[in-house]
Structures are given as structure tokens and as C-alpha cells.
Amino acid sequence: MNKIYHAVYETMADWETGHATAHIRNGHHHREPGRYELVTVGLTTEPVTTMGGLRVTPDVPIGSVEDAAMLILPGAALWDEGDELAPFARKARELLEAGVPVAAICGATAGLAREGVFDTRGHTSAAPAYLQMQQGYGGAEHYVEALAVTDGDLITGTPTAPVDFAREIFAKLDLYTPEVLEAWYQLFAHSDASAFETLMASSDA
Template identity: 85%
Template sequence: MNKIYHAVYETMADWETGHATAHIRNGQFHREPGRYELITVGLTTDPITTMGGLRVTPDISIDSIKDAAMLILPGAALWDEGDELAPFARKAHELLKAGVPVAAICGATAGLAREGVFDTRDHTSAALPYLQMQQGYGGTERYVEALAVTDGNLITSTPTAPVDFAREIFAKLDLYTPEVLDAWYRLFAQNDTSAFEALMAPSSP
């Protein structure tokens, strides 16, 4: 299976990647069920506590990442409290240079901004002034006012748009057919119950 690495660290904002992880793991409606394996990765393999109080034990440490199909970086208070999570930003930059997709939401975008990832790529975040506060950020001209932005292998999102963030991730992974992806988004982002019909169609005889 292709390995999708999901970073986990102290103060992680649980809700920001919940839609993405739940539906990557749930193979229903996938274009190729069983294609992806979701692996949690920490700075070490010591347990961490999320912002919501969940205790999570990483599957591997950051030094053990290999053969990645994507790296997902959730927000966390730690992104704004120092450089403890800088190894994840450096790893993201390394993976992008190698052609591996990276998806970052909320505070994780600040880490990528400090790493210089945004200087040559379209991106979004909580707000442009938030990124302009980050030392090393030179991407003002590439900032896009949008809920989620994909530029090549880089996906970024505002902290208030976890569904849009998930949609961009699914599209990059080619997880669903375009019709199913559209229905999924209409259901979870717009509460369009008519989308159930399109979602159920792939499993119909």
C-alpha cells in the first residue's frame, strides 16, 4: 500500500484533519480500495496529547519516514510557540523537493512559511498578516484568499475549512472518482442530502 504519513504532536488540533483521516481509512467508495495506508508519525514514538485531550501513540518517528505518498500536517499551538516542530517543516520541504505531496492546515502553514516553502508556491492560511509575522516568509505575492489551495504537490488550508482541506487531499490522492468526490463535498460541506444518491451509486448492482 502507498503510505500516507499523518504528523501527530502535542497540542495537535484534532478536528482539522478528522474528515481526511476518517475517509482515507474508510475504503467505501474509494476508486481503489486498500490503496493507501495511514501512518501516524511523531518527533519520537512517545505518546502525545492532542488539543482535544486524546492520547495518541505515533506509529513511527519522523526519522523513519520512507516511501511517502503524502505528508499531512495539522495545526497545533506548538507551531506558534517556538521551533519544536521545525523538523516537520524541514521534512515537508524535503518531500516537496522530491515530488511528494504535502498538505498543511492552520498553524502548520506558519511552519512551512518559516521554512520558505511558500516563496514560490500559491498557498493560503488563516490570514496573510499571520504569515507575514513569520521570520523567513517571502511568499506574500503568492498568497491566495481561499479556503483551500492546491499548487502542484502543496495543499494548504485555513483552520476553519477541514472539509475543503480533505477534498483537496482526496483529489490529489485520486481517492474517489470526480463524481463521488463532488457528492462527498456536497454532503459534508453543504448538507446536500441529495448527494447520498450519488454516493450510493458505486455500490449499486
């Protein structure tokens, strides 16, 4: 159960999950390094072009997701342009019902809202009004004004806070001790130089 699936699709917002993926793969984890394998998942295995212009070839199609430790859903213009990415939202609902964590940021939260995932779970997004525009959304009472929110196995984030989103992912995956996780956050969110020493000390351990 060590595969972390990262969805990739046309118009994907590269920067929203960059902190998370870089440190899942390369961070000095307090458990064994390389504990998780990052697998890219697309609608098919045809190459896609991200919003930043990077060309990415998915490792597997959405129908082949198995033994998932987590599914990460970045934002994309496509989430707001129709239901082409709905298979990712359906898979997210299936995984959550099976007790597998799902992390969604920005436009991906709209897809989960339409799928009914937020009707019973605490969540955040770009703004409450953004989700209220989504047909099928019934979770307004569970909306939380925060940069990133974890409710059980569901992690959601606002588009302007990739560091906060990554912190919630790392905590859920138990990548770091709480002290090291806080130091990581202080360094990347607030450029706190003193936090760097804590991180360096942990990597030498």
C-alpha cells in the same frame, strides 16, 4: 508508495484533519479499497496528547519516514510557540522537492512559511497577516484568498475549513471519481441530502 504519513504532536488540532483521515481509511474509493496505509509520525514514538485530549502513540519517528505518498500536517498550538516542530517543516520541504505531496492546515502553514516552502508556491492560511508574522516568509505574492489551495504537490488549508482541505487531499490522491468527490463535498460541506444518493450508488458499484 502507499503510505500516507499523518503528523501527530502535542496540542494537535484533532478536528482539522478528521474528515481526511476517516475517508482515506474507510471511504468507498473508486479504486481498490485500502489502497493507502495511514501511518502516524511523531518527533519520537512517545505518546502525545492532542488539543482535544486524545492520547496518540506515533507509529514512527520523523526520521523514519520513507516511501511516502503524502505527508499531512495538522495545526497545533506548538507551531506558534517556537521551533519544536521545525523537523516536520524540514521534512515537508524535502518531500516536496522529491515530488511527494504535502498537505498543511492552520498553524502548520506557519511552520512551512518559516521554512521557505511558500516562497514559490501558491498557498493559503488563516490570514495573510498570520504568515507575515513568520520570520523567513517570502511568499506574500503567492498568497491565495481561498479555503483550501493546491499548487502542484502542496495543499494548504484554513483552520475553519476541514472539509475543503479534505477535498483537496482526496483529489490529489485520486481517491474518488470527480462526480463522487463533488457529491462528498456537497454532503459534508452543505448537508445536501441529494448528494447522499450519489455516494451510496458509488459504494454499491
